[in-house]
Amino acid sequence: MALTSLVFALFSIITVAIYFIVPKKIQWIVLLISSIIFLFYDNLNLETVVQALIILLSSYFCGRLIDKYKENSKKSKAFLILGIFLILTQLVYLKYTNLFLSTANHICNLFNIDYQFKFVQRNSLIGISYYSLIMIGYLVDIFRGVTEAQKNIFKCALFMSYFPILSSGPFIRYEDTKGELYGEHKFSYEFMCSGLVRILWGLFKILVISQRIGMFVDTVWADLNAYRAFFTIAAVLFFPLQLYTNFSGSIDIIMGISEFMGIRLPENFTVPFASSTMTEFWRNWHITLGAWLRDYIFYPLQKSDIMQKLNKKCKKIFGKKVGKKIPLYISMLIMWFAIGVWHGGAYTYIIGSGLLQFLFIFLEDVLEPISKRINNKLGINTEVFSYRLYKTIRTYLLFSFSMIFFRAPSVSGAINAIKSCFMLNNIGALLGRSNLSNLLNNIGLDVKDFIVLSGAIFILFIVEKLALKGNVRKKLFKQNIVFRWTVLYVLIFMIIIFGCYGAGYNPANFIYRQF
Amino acid sequence: MKKIIKSIIFLIIFCILCIIVFKVLWLDQTSIGCFYGEPQNTLDIINIGGSNSYAHFNTTLAYNLYGFTTGVLATDSQPLSAVKYLLEESKKYQNPKLYIIDLAKVGDNLGNIQDGQERKVIDSLKNSKNRIDAIQGMLKYTDVKKEDYINYYFSFLLYHNKWKNIGSINIIGNRTLYKGYLFYKLTVGIEPQETYEWDSNKRIELKQENKEVLEDLIDYIKSNQLNVLFVVPKRSYINNGMEYINTATDIIQANGYEVFNFNTLDDFEVDFDKDFYNYAHLNVWGATKYTRYFSKYLKEHYNLPDHRNDTQYDSWNSEYKRFKADYTKITGKDFNNLLQ
Numbered sequence: 023m024a025l026t027s028l029v030f031a032l033f034s035i036i037t038v039a040i041y042f043i044v045p046k047k048i049q050w051i052v053l054l055i056s057s058i059i060f061l062f063y064d065n066l067n068l069e070t071v072v073q074a075l076i077i078l079l080s081s082y083f084c085g086r087l088i089d090k091y092k093e094n095s096k097k098s099k100a101f102l103i104l105g106i107f108l109i110l111t112q113l114v115y116l117k118y119t120n121l122f123l124s125t126a127n128h129i130c131n132l133f134n135i136d137y138q139f140k141f142v143q144r145n146s147l148i149g150i151s152y153y154s155l156i157m158i159g160y161l162v163d164i165f166r167g168v169t170e171a172q173k174n175i176f177k178c179a180l181f182m183s184y185f186p187i188l189s190s191g192p193f194i195r196y197e198d199t200k201g202e203l204y205g206e207h208k209f210s211y212e213f214m215c216s217g218l219v220r221i222l223w224g225l226f227k228i229l230v231i232s233q234r235i236g237m238f239v240d241t242v243w244a245d246l247n248a249y250r251a252f253f254t255i256a257a258v259l260f261f262p263l264q265l266y267t268n269f270s271g272s273i274d275i276i277m278g279i280s281e282f283m284g285i286r287l288p289e290n291f292t293v294p295f296a297s298s299t300m301t302e303f304w305r306n307w308h309i310t311l312g313a314w315l316r317d318y319i320f321y322p323l324q325k326s327d328i329m330q331k332l333n334k335k336c337k338k339i340f341g342k343k344v345g346k347k348i349p350l351y352i353s354m355l356i357m358w359f360a361i362g363v364w365h366g367g368a369y370t371y372i373i374g375s376g377l378l379q380f381l382f383i384f385l386e387d388v389l390e391p392i393s394k395r396i397n398n399k400l401g402i403n404t405e406v407f408s409y410r411l412y413k414t415i416r417t418y419l420l421f422s423f424s425m426i427f428f429r430a431p432s433v434s435g436a437i438n439a440i441k442s443c444f445m446l447n448n449i450g451a452l453l454g455r456s457n458l459s460n461l462l463n464n465i466g467l468d469v470k471d472f473i474v475l476s477g478a479i480f481i482l483f484i485v486e487k488l489a490l491k492g493n494v495r496k497k498l499f500k501q502n503i504v505f506r507w508t509v510l511y512v513l514i515f516m517i518i519i520f521g522c523y524g525a526g527y528n529p530a531n532f533i534y535r536q537f
Numbered sequence: 538m539k540k541i542i543k544s545i546i547f548l549i550i551f552c553i554l555c556i557i558v559f560k561v562l563w564l565d566q567t568s569i570g571c572f573y574g575e576p577q578n579t580l581d582i583i584n585i586g587g588s589n590s591y592a593h594f595n596t597t598l599a600y601n602l603y604g605f606t607t608g609v610l611a612t613d614s615q616p617l618s619a620v621k622y623l624l625e626e627s628k629k630y631q632n633p634k635l636y637i638i639d640l641a642k643v644g645d646n647l648g649n650i651q652d653g654q655e656r657k658v659i660d661s662l663k664n665s666k667n668r669i670d671a672i673q674g675m676l677k678y679t680d681v682k683k684e685d686y687i688n689y690y691f692s693f694l695l696y697h698n699k700w701k702n703i704g705s706i707n708i709i710g711n712r713t714l715y716k717g718y719l720f721y722k723l724t725v726g727i728e729p730q731e732t733y734e735w736d737s738n739k740r741i742e743l744k745q746e747n748k749e750v751l752e753d754l755i756d757y758i759k760s761n762q763l764n765v766l767f768v769v770p771k772r773s774y775i776n777n778g779m780e781y782i783n784t785a786t787d788i789i790q791a792n793g794y795e796v797f798n799f800n801t802l803d804d805f806e807v808d809f810d811k812d813f814y815n816y817a818h819l820n821v822w823g824a825t826k827y828t829r830y831f832s833k834y835l836k837e838h839y840n841l842p843d844h845r846n847d848t849q850y851d852s853w854n855s856e857y858k859r860f861k862a863d864y865t866k867i868t869g870k871d872f873n874n875l876l877q
Contacts, residue, residue: 028687211540470701524694
């Protein structure tokens, strides 16, 4: 059930309507039933039911036992490890078997062993990467005493499967969300309006911008040898925008539906492309994933006995300043590797959204003092708009480069794309006749699409700029009715008329849905 | 209360804007718009079928000659599976004395939707239970997946993209003019024909699904006690079209219905070198011959009224005048020559 499909719209309307009709005490049951329908809508069979039950039962019972033995740290730790082991084993089995097989094949090739493992097809439930981590976080929080285990297994099931977040997140935490999910919510006109506007904005980003950019990006990526240089570079530069509008648009729809019901979820994006460093970028991009990995991987690693010992050793060998950084970088490397692995069972994700991100952040950190010294010597004013713009563009370019691997079908495909950026264009062959219309038609867009896309990106730019200074919807609702309604009608009809949906478009094209 | 009123006003404005936007986007979409434009119970004949139904029979000329009115529920290459639903639709608005059903496409593959024949019918129908039945009834013979039926239930899913064509010229002619008869610059062309198959007497077994649809249609006509005349238009046929028609004719006649086959008439002559504008369609001169012959037959065999002096039917006179004027404008010829 794609977020922009009419089926999902109808499903959400019915859910929200019933949610406010039933007695408030059983509102959470409506959410649970809807979530179960959503979870199995496309994929109901014994295999997927077992998958869901494994995660639910392991997290519910282990959670209860961790809670029960919280005075006995050995036992509670054992149940924590058991719970994490069960959840991770299933996740690895479903998502990463082919990664292991592919690695094994590479090793076989390396040692001239004439054997190749066959890849396997696994039928996994939607959002399994999300709720596997969410439930691991739940167990860790109980172990840490941050929260108590949920005694009602059905409420636990709702926390695991709350339907809006199944397709694209965000990552939620039990302690922050339980009140929202199980609480009683009155219908609020303000929440309704705010939620609907957010849904519209999400639809605008996905249907008008992302899908349209996708037409161009997919066309170029489908035949890199034909397009080359200018077109490949353009596709590489446009892909982050496609990804952002697609992913953040999905989050807007998810947040909007939740807000309508009075359920507040954590934000996942705060204008990431305005960031001037990669570190800042990742504080604003997929925020909840970063926060999850920081709290459940990075900090525990930093505090682990091994790292503490390493820290001491490094300080002795390299001195205080450099020595303390080494364990930090090792923890960061592990965390970024985990981010890469989480994105999917392929080296492209490990490199693109993991290791390259680590490399950029590492270099930023290491080179910062040098950069400061150069700026001081050359008398460069770093407090001016132009310098910040330079850094923002640099960050965008670095992210675009890393996304070549994320977008590519394989590592060799990514290398091919990088090569293609430096190949001379055969523009004449692409043009056929040398006019703009012909050129655009050959890259998946026509002139009218291009005009609409330019206008829509301009609107996105304005709104993002306003978002840097505060909540845009709040600002909108403070305006006079004529302006407010005009903005809303323009937005609605831009989606209806210029949206890429219906026959000929794939509504299931959600880049982050596959995780 | 204030909030509820505000929400209602917002929705009303939204609906009005939707109507305006969709009208602009779907301006030339409906192929049977002229049918819905007719006042209730004012049509004496309803003509259902493929492009021959609007290209061969000049409804304004028939009215001028004999005074009866003919509604056209015709769409390009209309599949036979559509006819039942168009009969049902016409019953809702009109109470005609006769239904004419075009048999030219009776042997065509029902699953061939490459040219969107199903869409042309479905998108032309007003929203109703019959439209839903038509979607389900017609698409079951195609390879359209059930989950994609939604694109037919909500036509804007396909047609919202028509914003790109706003301002471009309607190249298929305005189908709301001349009471459903197709007349524009292309239909005054002349293309000499090779007379494929039109006189074949052979028979080929209908495909199972075509036979099923035909029998279902006959059952529907019987159970609704409709007065129906099946027509086989004069034209070239390819891909064994005439042989399928002959088989269908046997089935229809066995059920007690008449088939009026222009290809077997000795006294009806069209010139295959001069009277067609393409392989299947009569040009304005051929259509005039066809209309004069057929309207005379209809007048003589069916008890059709003459509305020519009834002011309620003035729009028929004015459309005939429009046709006359446009004939001279497009062809540069004297209209009187057309009727000689």
